[in-house]
Amino acid sequence: MDNHQGVKTLYRFEEDLIKFAVQVRMTEWKVLRATPCGWWVVPALWPTTKERWISRGTKKAFARPTKMEALDDFLARKRRHIMILKDKLDMIEEAWQIGASMRASGELRSLQAKEGDV
Secondary structure (H helix, E strand, O other), X not given: OOOOOOOOEEEEEEEEEEOOEXXXXXXXXXXXXXXXXXXXEEXXXXXXXXXXXXXXXXXXXOOEOOHHHHHHHHHHHHHHHHHHXXXXXXXXXXXXXXXXXXXXXXXXXHHHHHHOOO
16 A cells, blocks of 8 residues: 555755765655656746656655655665766776786887887
8 A cells, every 4th residue: 555645745865066065955846646656746946847757666766755765765876876986987997907008018019010100
């Protein structure tokens, strides 16, 4: 059974960079219509913007019925973001090491000689 009947507001946390400082802000989304599958919402501060659909019960919902659920989603998104960026950084560092090894070993000069670029 859905324990979010009668929801009037959904919440989402996001980060912003303001004057070189990271801030976490919570946005509220006003529920216009509810269905068994989700909600049609608009930002509470800008209700004239286009309506957005938010599905109930999905793992990656854009906004949540409670502030705690929204904060938990934010933390999960940032943890995933950290993992993706760490993997990317590892790949970049490995590529840099390969390039540095090529430079130190003179491998570039041998490649240029083969290509006729010397």
